[in-house]
Amino acid sequence: MKSQSxxxxxxxxxxxxxxxxxxxxxxxxxxxxxxxxxSLTCGDSEDPPADVAIELKAVFTDRQLLRNSCISGERGEEQSAIPYFPFIPDQPFRVEILCEHPRFRVFVDGHQLFDFYHRIQTLSAIDTIKINGDLQITKLG
Known part of the structure; x- marks a missing residue:
């Protein structure tokens, strides 16, 4: 993928x-x-919205990292427990989302932060990444 997005x-x-x-x-x-x-989604359809396998949302006011899914328009149960908030304004970060058989494992700057168990079982259908908000992307892979 391209370097600056x-x-x-x-x-x-x-x-x-x-x-x-x-x-x-x-x-x-x-x-x-x-x-x-x-977010990792099943395609990029807007209408109807594509199913979201996992959405990571970093909220700086609350220092929270929220995780959820959205399947057939229904949002799942939100998860928010993390050992610490890893993101710092004006600082670089590295997020890795590793797909394992039962779950996604999410690492930030090399530290495992949480697991998110699959809510969409057809993993190959999860074929799109969407990123938005207050950040610059320097590399995708």
Whole structure:
């Protein structure tokens, strides 16, 4: 994928997700961020909205990293527990989303932050990454 990407960004994950596959997002948080989100979705349809396998939303006011899914228009149960908030305004970060058989494992700057168990079982259908909010993307892989 290209190195500098404009937000909001929507990109294709070649072949979709599968156990052992990793998605890498490197970027820099804006100086005065409110929030940003990284989502893995099943296609890029807006109407009806594509199913969201996992959405990570960093909220700076609450220092929370929220996770959820949205399937057939229904949002799932939101998860918010994290050991610490890893993002710092005006600082670079590296998010890795590793797909395993039962779950996504999410690492920030090399530290495992949480697991998110799959709510969409057809992993290969998860073929799109969407990124928006208060950040710059420096690398995607």
């Amino acid at each position: 404009i937000v909001p960004f929507c990109g294709h994950i070649k072949g979709g997700m599968r156990p052992g596959k990793k998605v890498l997002v490197m970027g820099i948080v804006d100086l005065n961020p409110e929030s940003f989100a990284i």
